[in-house]
Amino acid sequence: MNLAIIYTSVTGNTKELAAILGGFIKGFGVDVQMFSIEEFPLRQLGQYDAVVIGTYTWGNGEIPEEMLPLYWAFENQETETIVTGVFGTGDQFYPHFCGAVDKFRDMLYVQSELAVTLKIELTPQLQDLKRCRKFAEIVVSRLRQNCPAGMDKIS
Ligand SMILES: Cc1cc2nc3c(=O)[nH]c(=O)nc-3n(C[C@H](O)[C@H](O)[C@H](O)COP(=O)(O)O)c2cc1C
Numbered sequence: 001m002n003l004a005i006i007y008t009s010v011t012g013n014t015k016e017l018a019a020i021l022g023g024f025i026k027g028f029g030v031d032v033q034m035f036s037i038e039e040f041p042l043r044q045l046g047q048y049d050a051v052v053i054g055t056y057t058w059g060n061g062e063i064p065e066e067m068l069p070l071y072w073a074f075e076n077q078e079t080e081t082i083v084t085g086v087f088g089t090g091d092q093f094y095p096h097f098c099g100a101v102d103k104f105r106d107m108l109y110v111q112s113e114l115a116v117t118l119k120i121e122l123t124p125q126l127q128d129l130k131r132c133r134k135f136a137e138i139v140v141s142r143l144r145q146n147c148p149a150g151m152d153k154i155s
Contacts, residue, residue, distance in 0.1 A: 001147050002047070003030050003139075007054030008037045008067050013089040017124050017132070018054045021087060024136030025052075030143065037066050042073045050083040050143045051112075053104055057090045061099025071104065074111045083146050084108045085139045087118035115142035 005022050009015035015036075022032045030050075045051065058064045063071060073079075086105055090098035098119040108114040116138040120128050 001030055001049050001143055003050040004033045004035060004048045005052045006035045006037055006040045006070060008064055009056060013123050014054045014056045017087060017089055017120055020124055020132050021136055024133050025140060028136060028140040030140050037070060042069055045073050045077055048082060049147050050139060052085045052139060055088045055100045057088060057098050057100040061096025063100040063103050071107060074107060079112045082112045083143045084112040084114050085116045085135060089120045089122055092121055113146060115139050
């Protein structure tokens with residue numbers, strides 16, 4: 001089973017959240033490859049069993065520009081069997097809190113096996129950890145349903 005976390009972050013909030021979620025996913029026994037969006041080879045999207053996307057929100061509830069090629073890749077490549085999750089940080093001050101998460105969610109629901117979404121206010125806090133762990137648990141459990149051959153053996 002191979003899982004990629006692909007994130008974008010300007011001031012560090014979403015990167016921090018990506019690291020927390022990556023840690024929980026690893027804790028559930030799944031290898032995680034972590035990429036900033038600039039590092040991720042879009043042509044290899046279809047090689048992943050699971051892709052977890054992390055994004056902040058820009059403008060008026062918009063997806064940041066650097067994430068659009070990834071959004072289009074899901075629309076244009078064969079991604080229907082990829083298990084996905086989308087998380088983001090945002091600011092409740094804005095009318096469309098984490099609007100980019102909602103936009104990715106609507107697309108991923110159609111183009112992939114969307115398992116779960118998560119929205120966090122700015123920097124992740126201690127009280128957010130329970131939701132972060134739950135997000136990781138749901139992604140891993142959906143991945144194991146989809147890839148039974150790749151399941152870890154519990155002795
Ligand atoms: C110009 C500007 C527009 C923003 N628009 C939104 C928005 O529409 N909705 C939202 O939830 N957050 C919005 N934010 C807040 C950021 O998404 C938030 O600070 C986020 O945690 C930044 O993530 P990063 O630290 O990973 O870069 C905006 C921030 C800026 C500076």
